[in-house]
Amino acid sequence: xxxxxxxxxxxxxxxxxxxxxxRLLDVLRxxxxxxxxxxxxxxxxxxxxxVLLNNEAVCSCLxxxxxxxxxxxxxxxxxxxxxxLSDLQRVFAAEGGAQCGACTPxxxxxxxxxxxxxxxxxxxxxxxxxxxxxxxxxxxxxIFRAVEVLTGQREAEGVPGAPVDGTSRG
Amino acid sequence: xxxxxxxxxxxxxxxxxxxxxxxxxxxxDLTEGFCFHGVTVRSPHASxxxxxxxxxxxxxxxxxxxxxxxxxxRNSIHLIxxxxxxxxxxxxxxxxxxxALVVAPTLARAQSAARAVKVAYDVLxxxxxxxxxxxxxxxxxxxxxxxxxxxxxxxxxYQGFAQADVIVDGEYxxxxxxxxxxxxxxxxxxxxxxxxxxxxxxxxVGSLQCPYYVHKALTYLFGLGDEAIRxxxxxxxxxxxxxxxxxDMIAAHAALLARACGKQVKILYERQEDIIATxxxxxxxxxxxxxxxxxxxxxxxxxxxxxxxxxxxxxxxxVLSRCVLHSAGAYACxxxxxRGRVLATNTAPNGAFRGFGAPQSLFAVERQMDKIARTLGLxxxxxxxxxxxxxxxxxxxxxxxxxxxxxxxxLERAKEATRFTERHAQNExxxxxxxxxxxxxxxxxxxxxWHGSGFTGNGERRLMSKGAVRLRPxxxxxxxxxxxxxxxxxxxxxxxIVADACGVTIDDVVVHIPDTAEVPxxxxxxxxxxxxxxxxxxSRAGAKLAQTLCSFAARHDGLAPAAVALRxxxxxxxxxxxxxxxxxxxxxxxxxxxxxxxxxxxxxGSTFDEATYRGDAYAAYxxxxxxxxxxxxxxxxxxxxxxxxxxxDVGHVVHPVMCAGQVEGGTLQALAWxxxxxIKMKDGRYLNDRLQxxxxxxxxxxxxxxxxxxxxxxxxxxxxxxxxxxLPMDGGAPALLQAIENATGISLxxxxxxxxxxxxxxxxxx
Numbered sequence: 001x002x003x004x005x006x007x008x009x010x011x012x013x014x015x016x017x018x019x020x021x022x023r024l025l026d027v028l029r030x031x032x033x034x035x036x037x038x039x040x041x042x043x044x045x046x047x048x049x050x051v052l053l054n055n056e057a058v059c060s061c062l063x064x065x066x067x068x069x070x071x072x073x074x075x076x077x078x079x080x081x082x083x084x085l086s087d088l089q090r091v092f093a094a095e096g097g098a099q100c101g102a103c104t105p106x107x108x109x110x111x112x113x114x115x116x117x118x119x120x121x122x123x124x125x126x127x128x129x130x131x132x133x134x135x136x137x138x139x140x141x142x143i144f145r146a147v148e149v150l151t152g153q154r155e156a157e158g159v160p161g162a163p164v165d166g167t168s169r170g
Numbered sequence: 171x172x173x174x175x176x177x178x179x180x181x182x183x184x185x186x187x188x189x190x191x192x193x194x195x196x197x198x199d200l201t202e203g204f205c206f207h208g209v210t211v212r213s214p215h216a217s218x219x220x221x222x223x224x225x226x227x228x229x230x231x232x233x234x235x236x237x238x239x240x241x242x243x244r245n246s247i248h249l250i251x252x253x254x255x256x257x258x259x260x261x262x263x264x265x266x267x268x269x270a271l272v273v274a275p276t277l278a279r280a281q282s283a284a285r286a287v288k289v290a291y292d293v294l295x296x297x298x299x300x301x302x303x304x305x306x307x308x309x310x311x312x313x314x315x316x317x318x319x320x321x322x323x324x325x326x327x328y329q330g331f332a333q334a335d336v337i338v339d340g341e342y343x344x345x346x347x348x349x350x351x352x353x354x355x356x357x358x359x360x361x362x363x364x365x366x367x368x369x370x371x372x373x374x375v376g377s378l379q380c381p382y383y384v385h386k387a388l389t390y391l392f393g394l395g396d397e398a399i400r401x402x403x404x405x406x407x408x409x410x411x412x413x414x415x416x417x418d419m420i421a422a423h424a425a426l427l428a429r430a431c432g433k434q435v436k437i438l439y440e441r442q443e444d445i446i447a448t449x450x451x452x453x454x455x456x457x458x459x460x461x462x463x464x465x466x467x468x469x470x471x472x473x474x475x476x477x478x479x480x481x482x483x484x485x486x487x488x489v490l491s492r493c494v495l496h497s498a499g500a501y502a503c504x505x506x507x508x509r510g511r512v513l514a515t516n517t518a519p520n521g522a523f524r525g526f527g528a529p530q531s532l533f534a535v536e537r538q539m540d541k542i543a544r545t546l547g548l549x550x551x552x553x554x555x556x557x558x559x560x561x562x563x564x565x566x567x568x569x570x571x572x573x574x575x576x577x578x579x580x581l582e583r584a585k586e587a588t589r590f591t592e593r594h595a596q597n598e599x600x601x602x603x604x605x606x607x608x609x610x611x612x613x614x615x616x617x618x619x620w621h622g623s624g625f626t627g628n629g630e631r632r633l634m635s636k637g638a639v640r641l642r643p644x645x646x647x648x649x650x651x652x653x654x655x656x657x658x659x660x661x662x663x664x665x666x667i668v669a670d671a672c673g674v675t676i677d678d679v680v681v682h683i684p685d686t687a688e689v690p691x692x693x694x695x696x697x698x699x700x701x702x703x704x705x706x707x708x709s710r711a712g713a714k715l716a717q718t719l720c721s722f723a724a725r726h727d728g729l730a731p732a733a734v735a736l737r738x739x740x741x742x743x744x745x746x747x748x749x750x751x752x753x754x755x756x757x758x759x760x761x762x763x764x765x766x767x768x769x770x771x772x773x774x775g776s777t778f779d780e781a782t783y784r785g786d787a788y789a790a791y792x793x794x795x796x797x798x799x800x801x802x803x804x805x806x807x808x809x810x811x812x813x814x815x816x817x818x819d820v821g822h823v824v825h826p827v828m829c830a831g832q833v834e835g836g837t838l839q840a841l842a843w844x845x846x847x848x849i850k851m852k853d854g855r856y857l858n859d860r861l862q863x864x865x866x867x868x869x870x871x872x873x874x875x876x877x878x879x880x881x882x883x884x885x886x887x888x889x890x891x892x893x894x895x896x897l898p899m900d901g902g903a904p905a906l907l908q909a910i911e912n913a914t915g916i917s918l919x920x921x922x923x924x925x926x927x928x929x930x931x932x933x934x935x936x
Contacts, residue, residue: 029199034192035192035195035198035199036191036192036193037192038196038198038352038353038407039198040352040353040354040441040861041441041860041861041862042440042441043441043860043861043862045860045861045862046352046861048352075192076191076192077191077192079191080191085187085190085191089187089190089191090190092190093182093183093186093187093189093190094180094182094186095827096180096827096828096830096831097190098183098186098189098190099408099657099658099659099828099831099835100351100352100353100406100407100408100409100656100657101185101188101189101190101194101405101407101657102196102351102352102353102407102408103352103407104189104190104192105190105192108190123874126869127869127870127872128870130869131868131869131870131871132868133869134350134352134861134866134868135352135869136349136350136351136352136408136410136835136839136866137408137657137831137835138831138834138835139831139834139835139836139837139838139839139872139875140834140838140867140869140872141830141831141834141872141874141875141877142827142830142831142834143869144869144874157180157826157827158180158181158182158827159179159180159181159182
């Protein structure tokens with residue numbers, strides 16, 4: 001049976017009607033068209049679907065719709081409102097944090113939550129906080145380094161100000 | 171002119187911003203709501219005869235069910251041998267083998283109909299491991315079921331052993347490995363219909379590595395011309411070899427369903443289905459018998475390689491080829507004999523996985539080198555240093571290594587960067603005198619390895635790949651290849667190579683998505699060939715395009731052709747500079763479209779005989795050394811990798827950050843294969859077919875990494891570049907096992923080195 005649920009999504013009041021046990025991931029992707037959150041496993045292991053629920057990083061594939069009633073949700077789309085890229089996203093791209101990109105939205109959302117708790121995280125703090133989000137491409141080293149560049153713990157290796165429109169994928 | 175080259179700089183990857191903002195569109199992001207959905211009915215048995223398939227209880231009128239009889243006469247994936255059925259006919263040979271396909275307007279209706287398809291089986295006895303395969307296979311009347319075989323002979327093995335002071339035997343085994351790309355497989359098939367709504371072809375878009383493989387498979391399946399099939403790559407969330415051959419299968423399924431229902435059909439695998447159905451790394455068993463002098467010099471190597479191919483041939487002959495060609499390691503030895511065989515089993519076909527057979531045989535030879543060192547009382551560095559290839563050495567196929575040989579360099583850099591010899595000796599000493607205080611045991615391990623860039627043997631000569639660049643009406647130079655980017659950064663690297671080859675800026679270059687209707691066949695995206703081989707084609711095509719434009723500019727200005735050069739985005743003459751875009755625009759107005767193409771050119775005098783395995787196996791080799799530092803809990807034998815140092819010679823670094831990213835990501839996969847990742851099976855069924863149970867490394871399992879890139883250029887790649895994609899997969903596991911041995915005194919010959927295996931090996935050694 002469908003019910004109506006209200007929550008704040010990426011800063012905007014949002015109302016969705018759906019079954020109470022609908023997965024938040026499906027609501028975001030199908031009903032609201034926010035396809036930035038990815039499904040990698042459907043059982044909360046890979047973290048590609050991570051969103052912030054009241055500022056906590058959670059796997060949206062494990063969250064039933066009824067649980068978000070009255071909550072505040074931030075997805076990857078909420079980290080770059082309009083065309084403004086956050087520094088985290090810019091550094092992540094420049095320093096090699098993203099390869100295939102399938103884990104990247106969930107990874108960046110997770111790191112956003114990490115930085116709220118640890119503004120200048122050590123590697124062991126990263127290991128503890130981010131270990132629920134899997135990346136199969138990078139070996140994590142460039143993700144560590146991106147966070148370290150962002151938080152002033154390391155010099156940048158990427159060339160700044162490079163052009164961005166070099167692919168015909170759009 | 172003081173413009174900067176694009177090659178060698180860590181420029182922002184072109185797809186970077188789309189990926190970090192979540193706007194990159196992967197397959198599942200494309201079609202919510204408006205396509206039909208395909209679902210596959212799979213065998214629950216490893217070996218069985220299909221008695222009957224009954225779909226009479228499927229009552230949904232919009233559902234279609236297809237079985238082998240609906241496929242047509244060409245019911246196989248057209249790859250190397252046509253033995254891999256698109257839908258099983260009469261017999262199934264592995265759990266998860268496709269038996270029937272179902273299509274419906276919604277996924278839920280397709281799944282419900284698939285459950286209503288009843289298949290009856292007469293179950294047979296399966297062959298589930300190399301051990302069982304060696305006993306014999308019912309499919310070959312109890313004889314060995316050999317899918318592929320090859321032999322290499324170099325020098326005289328008997329004379330070699332006669333010269334040896336010591337003979338060392340060893341046997342080494344490795345298991346399955348799952349690719350675990352984060353985006354599972356998926357394909358969308360759109361039928362093209364004629365005026366009478368009859369099927370005349372199909373467009374495929376998918377998460378895939380090799381668009382022309384899919385194209386070839388579908389033209390064969392339907393017996394249609396090249397124009398009838400179009401294959402495009404969607405943004406692909408990881409591959410590692412796992413999306414080399416299997417997309418042929420899913421595309422064939424989706425295309426058959428699209429033909430049957432006349433609608434656009436999507437097939438997207440869930441994670442569990444992806445793990446059950448798709449290919450894995452070949453399990454291996456390698457035997458070594460090595461003759462050595464007392465000082466550690468190799469005089470004879472006798473190597474026997476067995477790979478578990480799974481149920482069908484698929485890519486196994488080529489995997490075996492790379493496996494045996496790397497099996498003597500990065501070491502010179504005058505007398506070598508190698509035999510390789512792939513045996514069939516009743517598991518899903520094993521296929522391409524980063525390294526493609528080389529990690530298995532390099533694991534074995536590196537462990538064997540450790541055993542030799544232990545036997546002779548040498549340290550692991552010394553025995554490797556003594557035998558490592560130098561320029562001018564000859565490989566087991568008789569190939570003389572004429573250039574770009576860095577085995578000694580990478581080994582010494584790795585030693586210096588980690589104080590390996592000293593710390594290895596310290597750990598040995600500490601272990602022998604340690605008290606049982608429960609403290610973690612420290613260990614350090616080293617490996618040396620090589621990896622051939624590009625297709626094996628005559629592969630490149632057979633492919634004769636093409637790459638092209640085109641001057642578009644908007645004055646962008648567009649790169650046209652079938653090389654796919656599934657994370658490596660191909661699109662960015664091609665732009666860098668072409669910008670420098672043409673003499674324009676990076677902004678002037680764009681990359682066309684791989685699309686068989688628009689790009690030439692530059693071969694599959696595999697075998698560490700993208701930068702060296704396809705990048706080389708683009709470098710030549712770019713230079714040709716620049717030359718055409720320079721000749722035009724010279725005529726335009728009344729100068730000799732040699733008086734004009736295109737550099738940094740300007741045509742330069744002694745009179746001054748003209749912007750690239752200005753002159754390019756004039757060219758297009760006067761002459762119309764401009765395309766420059768280059769095709770692979772074999773190196774003169776370079777040959778490889780596939781019957782005798784003599785000749786030049788690869789045009790160039792990458793070289794690597796790994797140092798792995800571990801801590802092992804003395805009570806639980808749980809291993810933590812605490813530091814990783816890699817030294818890699820890649821010829822020339824096109825993009826330092828992305829190159830390091832290849833090395834780091836690949837090496838973590840290699841370490842995980844060495845101690846963490848394992849497919850467990852019961853009656854041919856995977857027990858850990860989900861990410862909850864098949865474990866891959868998290869950030870918490872990941873060491874700090876020191877990544878050292880060395881540049882020893884080859885004449886066979888653009889700017890001297892060699893391949894880097896697979897090299898990092900080769901040395902992690904053996905270095906890790908040497909480190910565990912250094913920490914615990916327990917020597918393992920089998921991976922993964924789980925706590926149970928370490929305990930078992932420790933008990934056996936007592």
